[in-house]
Amino acid sequence: MWFKRDLRISDNHALLEATTAEEPLICIYNLDSERILRDDVDGIHIKWELDCLSVLKIDLENLGGNLIFNFGSIIEKLEEIHSEFNIKNIFSNEETGLEWSWNRDKAVSKWCKNNDVNFYEFPTNGIIRRLKSRNNWKYLRDKRVDSKLIHSPKIIVSPSNFISNKILDIETLGIFPRKLNNRPKPGEKAAIEMLFSFLDDRGRGYRKGMSSPITGESMCSRLSPYISTGCISIKQIIYHTRRKQKKVKKNPRSSENRGFSSSLSSFLSRLAWHCHFIQRLEVEPTLNEIAINPELDNILNRELDVKKFEAWKNGLTGWPFFDACMRYLIATGWINFRMRAMLQSVASYTLWLPWRESGNHLARLFLDYEPGIHWSQVQMQSGVTGINSVRAYSVKKQSLDHDFEGFFIRKWVPELKKVPNEFIHEPWLMDEISQKESGCIIGKDYPKPIVDETESRKIGISKTYSAKSNPLVKVRSKIVYELHGSRRKSKNKKK
Ligand SMILES: Cc1cc2nc3c(=O)[nH]c(=O)nc-3n(C[C@H](O)[C@H](O)[C@H](O)COP(=O)(O)OP(=O)(O)OC[C@H]3O[C@@H](n4cnc5c(N)ncnc54)[C@H](O)[C@@H]3O)c2cc1C
Structure with a gap:
């Protein structure tokens, strides 16, 4: 085996x-x-x-x-x-x-x-090898993940006198990984425990809580590192989630079930995304190198500006909420989906950095690195697929939406600890007296914004729209849709 x-x-x-x-x-x-x-x-x-x-x-x-x-x-x-x-x-x-x-x-x-x-x-799981057409994918995937769980072997017969050898300490290979705060417990049993802590309690607030890095920390399932090493299968997660769904349907008002209904459906749809994105890599194993829409990528022609890249990598951009998210990720090896999307889209749209380099950096930071999801998402959040809408996240909006009082910012960017609430999202607007009073001189204790966020984001968006309208890009986008596009109809189309 x-x-x-x-x-x-x-x-x-x-x-x-x-x-x-x-x-x-x-x-x-x-x-x-x-x-x-x-x-x-x-x-x-x-x-x-x-x-x-x-x-x-x-x-x-x-x-x-x-x-x-x-x-x-x-x-x-x-x-x-x-x-x-x-x-x-x-x-x-x-x-x-x-x-x-x-x-x-x-x-x-x-x-x-x-x-x-x-x-x-x-x-x-739900990834179909030698898939003939994306049109059949959902049917085949659902059939696969809804099939019976495979039972565990009761006994294993080894060759006589055969014993295991020692698993290497990675330090002997000269690898000294960074220490992660609150790294999860390894292994299959810990994965099952994590799943049940989510289905029994934490998952109640999933739907509402998943978008914020503060609530997402406890309300997301936190199963991703276990899924990526296969300590738990998607089938097992779906099986137990459906059982919980049945309980909730039977008795929605009981204290253990209240509030769970919409969260469980959202969770199941995320698990479908898991297979949807990995299926892309199954078809194109070069997603870390070649854009799904190479014509579009060529026209966008992003450049590696080392100063911007270093600021982005280290959480020193001068945008407090962005820096807090990057530093949190470096410290823990995890951050929620919305913030991952923001980190990537800021690199690609606002700072116009090439997606391969930023994608590799994020891959190294995520404990749960899963190539199929990762590279599909990196390309999507960088606008190089041609079939997804252009979504360039505004740091200021995310900051106001998810950390209005600056709690998360102050924890992860301690330079800004004493900055008053009115300036916490844009500390560069403080006058000299406020900077002195809060012990944070902009440009000395904390960087000035690396670029004007609003302006640079706008330019990035408009360059992308204009590249998307190129005829060659459009031809390629049709092919990409046939190969990789989700067949889920949008709500408007359904109507
Ligand atoms: C740029 C970028 C890179 C990413 N890289 C990775 C990666 O390397 N590994 C990884 O597991 N996820 C990745 N994701 C997807 C997502 O952010 C994580 O799966 C999620 O944050 C993991 O936390 P969780 O297990 O608590 O998720 P939950 O929200 O509890 O979701 C449960 C599971 O569903 C799947 N899932 C959730 N959201 C998505 C999504 N948007 N796309 C595909 N599958 C999803 C994952 O398997 C996840 O573990 C990436 C997202 C972005 C925007």
């Missing part, structure tokens, strides 16, 4: 098939050496993955199983195991990743053919 991003025992199709095959079972996890050098990968990802793997290893051993950990090349490790144990079958779950992981999987498939080994891959 080759574990990849499916680090769980339950609802694991490949594992169940592997344990019911006639042969004794060896479990393997390979940390690909090329991964740690990639621009989109950070030590926090590797550490999180290996911590989740350590939990899985104990769970496997409790069932009589084992786990070989390897750092390097999967093919070389398979050769080694094959020469000792004569592998008959390899079981694994399908993974939708960037080109490097496709190439690795193709190499394993070829190795299996050359060595007369059967290679079985099983679908997980």
Whole structure:
């Protein structure tokens, strides 16, 4: 059994098939050496993955199983195991990743053919391999995620005298990831606990609370790091959410169910987005490099201004709410959807920075980095798909909407702690006396705005609209829609 991003025992199709095959079972996890050098990968990802793997290893051993950990090349490790144990079958779950992981999987498939080994891959979640048309996608996805959960194996039979080896400490690879505040507990059991804390209590306020970084912290499910390592499957989450929905329908006014109804539907639609975006990567594994609409990307022709990029990366733009969000993300490895969209759109529209560089930076900051969602969203929030509306977030509006009193700003940008409420969103408007009184001299203790936000945003929006009207871009957008567009009708069209 080759574990990849499916680090769980339950609802694991490949594992169940592997344990019911006639042969004794060896479990393997390979940390690909090329991964740690990639621009989109950070030590926090590797550490999180290996911590989740350590939990899985104990769970496997409790069932009589084992786990070989390897750092390097999967093919070389398979050769080694094959020469000792004569592998008959390899079981694994399908993974939708960037080109490097496709190439690795193709190499394993070829190795299996050359060595007369059967290679079985099983679908997980709602991503459809070799999809013929987007028109059928929703039907196929719903059928997949609503199918029965796969039960856990009761026992694993290992080859005699076979024992697991040690999982590497990443420090020995020279990786010292940044420490995250409140990093979640790793592993499958912790994922299930997180899901139930959401469905039993925290999720009540999801719909209203998800857009603010303050309420989103507790009201969002916070399942993303577990989903990205496969400690929990989308099927499991949907299954338990639907059970909760049934309870709520039966008895909506009981204290445990009150307020949940609309939040659960919103949550289910987010889970559908998960599969929708990863399906894009399944079709185009180069989303981190090539824009979905390359003609549009060419015309936009964004430039890497190092000064702007550094200010953006480090939360030193001079826009308090933006800086607070970036610093919160650096400290915790997580931020809610709306703020991620703002961070990306400010880079792409307001600062006109290239999306590949900003996208890689955000990927390294997110503990839950999931290439399919990430690169689809980065491209969407940068206006390079041609099929999505231009959405350039105003920092000032988000600041007023979500942090009117400046509570979040003061916590994450302590330079502004004593700035009075009337200036907290735009401290550069303080006169000299107010700056002195609040202990914050603009340009010295806290930066001046890197550019005029309103003006630069407007210019970014208008350049994008004008590029979208180019005939070549329009032709490409039609093709993109056929390939990737959501078939969900907008409310107006439905009417
Ligand atoms: C620029 C940008 C980059 C992003 N990069 C990632 C990423 O690398 N990994 C990642 O998991 N999410 C990413 N997202 C989507 C979203 O912000 C996160 O899934 C969400 O904030 C994770 O927190 P949660 O699990 O509490 O989400 P909840 O709101 O509780 O949602 C539950 C799950 O639904 C899925 N989901 C929620 N919102 C979206 C969405 N808009 N698109 C697709 N799936 C969604 C996720 O799997 C999420 O874990 C990105 C969004 C943007 C704008």
